[in-house]
Amino acid sequence: MVIRPSEDAPVTSGLFLAEVLAAAGLPAGVVNVVTNDRADAPAVIEALIAHPRVRRCNFTGSTAVGKIVGRLAGEHITPVLLELGGKNPILVLDDADVDQAAEQSAFARFMNSGQICLSVDRIIVDRSIAARFTEKFLEHVAALAKNGPDSPDAIIGPMIHARAAARVAELVSDAVVKGAQIVFDAGPVDGAFHPPTVLTGVTPGMRIHSEEIFGPVAVIYTVDSEEEAIALANDTEYGLSSAVYTENGTRGLMVARRLRHGSVHINSHTIADEPQASVGGVKDSGFGHFGSDWGAEFFTETRWVTVAAPRAGTR
Template identity: 70%
Template sequence: MIDQIQERALGTRGLLIGGTEVPAASGRTTDDINPVTGEVYLTVPAAGAEDVERAVAAAHAAFPGWAATAPSTRRALLEKAADLLEERADEFTGIMLQETAGTRTWAAFNIRMSAELLRQAATMATRPSGALLATDVPGEWSMAVRSPAGVVAAFVPWNGPLILCARAVAVALATGNPVVIRPSEDAPVTSGFFLADVLSAAGVPDGVVNVVTNDRADAPGVVEALIADDRVTRVNFTGSTPVGRIVGRLAGEHLKPVILELGGKNPILVLDDADPEYAASGVTLAKFMNSGQICMCVDRVIVQNGVADAFVRAFVAKVAALGQGDPDRPDTLVGPLVNTRAAERVAGLVADAVEKGAEVLFGGGPADGAFYPATVLDKVTPDMRIYHEEVFGPVATIFRVDTVDEAVDLANDTEYGLSSAVFTENATRGLDVARRLRHGATHVNDQSVADEPQAPVGGVKNSGYGHFGSEWGAEFFTETRWVTVADRHSEYPV
């Protein structure tokens, strides 16, 4: 099976509809490009609205059988899929290196976290699915019962492809819902096909997991067709805020419940009682993991002046020692970005900041193909693009403040509110600051990319709404119904 999957991944894939790989109805294809070499890694179908209809039909047909599958069976299948993910770690790593130039470190994290997500979601299959309610009617049982909602549309990005695919579908599957995955154009295997293959190998029935790929130019039509289909009952989307606005609008027009996990301008606050070496290690990881291409990566490093000089020295030294370049090396943390457009955009943010007075403490300069070096900027001001825009690349910006109030105000001075962190040796002080930060997650004495499968993941403000996570996702992917059963005849006034 592994050799078969590797052979397919190196050539062409078809749309996965009802357990069978098929071409797009139009016969059109689109290329998956290796960002380092610029060569075609994989060819996939360029789906249109008619292909979306076929995929949703297959999922809808599979819904009654999957919803009726014994909860213990659904749980066992997801647990087996988690085991298979771990067995196929090397295979996934090889594909990620080719498809997104993700580093070996990032690939290993994707496998580990995704397996944990599947195992945690599996527990939701056998959790209680309702509650006995109080009632004033004699002889009546009154119950709130949760039932699977139906076909789920899952939109998955390229940056944490396996993690975000698992997060999009695992709880949906555990609670009895089939899914249609629309993976990223930049990562159709790692953000879609790979997990679908593993779930199939684990024994998930045909039609329960479907994958629809598209050309970038056709994305608006494919997205709209998937959300508009009456048989789709839930929508979950992880990606940029501009696209999230479109998805949210479409879901609203069609009265579809939606989870949106969007961009961030994430701050880390380093208070004047923090350990500068420890804080520098945490910030380095939170900024440069996957070359800064994680929605929870830190953008703003806000440091109180009492510790600023010591922190900056330690931080720059750690950045200078980072493994950079070849994503195949086990010590590389900063590899290429997902494509040359992304690297050129980051270079443009840095150039704009430098032109307006920012100081480069490390790195900087132009992009080199899809690669941009780890960079640290000081003296960033609000007139610079990088002050407001999500970087989504390996560039840290440092802000020096005198007081905690200034640090909190600066951390909240953004339209985003996804993740944040506070470094301090006083947990009570850190908790007080955490209460004042307007972000979906705040980690005291840890870094902003911290993640656990059982925790709620979601943002506030323009970072989205709704939560991924097993407990919270189970409610989203089910319909709550009121059912009563009386053990006697009621007295009616007619």
């Protein structure tokens, strides 16, 4: 195995993992780590995929880079598994447990400062409960934001780097200029730290409506019906994870069947991942599944071996 970690996190996503595996007794040479400067990434990636000894390729990252990896793998007939971005929705229907939905939606948006591919990007709430949900949601966000990024108890800390925080700030600014409203703002951007922010009034003409946020900014949409909620949830090029909150399990299953996402969680949030379950998306969120048995099958080869019975009189 060769791991090429992100240039932004070579220790935690590569070198440290290799050290742990070595300490656990994995023989030398089984897991190898290749790091590189950002400027060298295209050449390194192409060299790895093109090498004849590489028999499988798994990429986790942005859809833009995933398309490049997929193209290169196709050129060399190398099987590839892609786990890419998401525009994950949470649908809060009119019969939902508002307290539960608000608390778990806040967790799904702001955990790890929103830097998880499964983080919720769209919180879609039925108008009949929107005011109550928003009030409860903002209470949870305020509680998460009470400790600053320098506090050891901080829940919402700095992003991976200042460039990431600046990009998220651009999404917010674009939305506000075009008419969105900020209903929660914990302060100014400070280097790599983007404060927790909540927006309403987001429309399709705003970048944040269609682009993956990947940061601590929540967007709440209000809809008038279940049909409108489903349509908005599916109105995206991505299809990774989604969630539905309703006190009617049958209704939740009916809605789940109509959502175009690799996973749908009923009365649980979009980050409700399980180690025994496979992860994968549809549309621009990726190709194939990894994790659990499905992922193991991708990294093995199925062959057909036959043994003919010996003929009489022969050995």
